Amino acid sequence: MAKFATIKEYVYQKIESGEWPEYHPVTSENALAERFSVSRMTARRALQELSEEGLVTRTRGSGTFVAPLKSQSALLTIRNIADEIALRNHRHHAEVKVLETVVAPNTVASALQLEIGSEVLHSVIVHFENGQPVQVEDRYVNPALVPEYLQQDYTSITPHEYLCEVTPLTEASHLIEAVLPEPQISEMLQLETPEPCLQIQRRTSCRDGVVSQATLTHPGSRFRLGGHMVFKNTQRGKKENIQ
Template identity: 70%
Template sequence: MKYDHIKQAVYRKIESGEWPEHHPVSSENQLAKEFQVSRMTARRALQELSDEGLVVRTRGAGTFVAPLKSQSALLTIRNIADEIRLRKHRHHAVVRLLEEVDAEPGLATLFGLQQGAKVWHSVITHFENGHAVQVEDRHINPALVPHYLEQDFTLRTPHEYLCEVTPLTEASHQIEAVSPTSMQQQWLDLDQAEPCLQIQRRTWAREGMVSQAVLTHPGSRFRLGGHMTFSQKAKVLKTQTKK
């Protein structure tokens, strides 16, 4: 569809940083001329981009790139620091907790540990351009990652460290909307208990389950995105001739 080509072109300019926040977007007339479509088609593309929160349309002023929320890939596991740097933004982290705790019964079972065994626990707030965008609450299997508590996670993220010491082979995600706890609200610097998006992520290596992380994001500063490519396999029809 022609309007979708326009949307993809605008999206690529925003994603690449060529059009930063508040940058003016080509007008309906300019897009219609560039893509050789009707003005109505160009208007539909801009309206859908506006509905998706990527651009802001102001009567009499034009269309502009919307202030970008932090975005994570839904279908892949990526390092939050890398995602932020890809947007040409600054990442830094504050370690709230880094400790040894008793494993809850369910977690001990998942990790293949005896009931009452110790596990590693960390809580880290990740910032993008000075704004808190994620509280990462993670439990680690000490049998697979024995030196976790010795790391400085202001220099590299737990994800970076885990990929280095025990290559991950599998992951699962559960996503839900939640109200933040009082501590999450404080760590995310929320003025009020706004809805948050929470991802529970479990990761495995060849030897067993490595970690369970609960990633909490303020709804006003974060969105999940994904892109899928579908391949069409050629269908081969065979005919048989009766003899």
């Protein structure tokens, strides 16, 4: 095992065993270097990585402390639907229901940071897993940032993939809720009776502005979000809270 990894294990064990509770000071770089007979840079790397993993917090001039683990939060991975299906070794195909230019509904215009009444690009696509519909993707796109959006063939590439190509390094914010779907959504998902659906609102933006807003609707009976997650520290706790 690498020396820096040995030091990480040492600190990790102190935290896991409870010997070092929240906010407890961690041995300083210099002290660790001496104790383990390594250079300060090596000890530093161990603490640095623990900090990136959220286990400790570091403050210049002050020291390293065990992070407040109470406010841990979990991270859930949201993949795009095609990847998700490919991951399960299932077949994916898509049907394009709508591909048009429309005047943006007011909510959409404000979400895309455009003036009321602006024209936007609009697509509605149904995604199938092994022939069964699992997602309706209703997407509005900013024409200034992605002018060629309507000219793509969305049976061979998903809008998400195309947008990632055109505007790499976008950020996104999401909202997940449980809803009863509108009748036309229900019909596209081939639901006999209305059933609860997972609905994901996704808004992506790049440096130049908001790129697109999508509403992804999944039937509850055929779709689950999730898989493995790892705790990650949110670093909300402050040293002031000690005592």
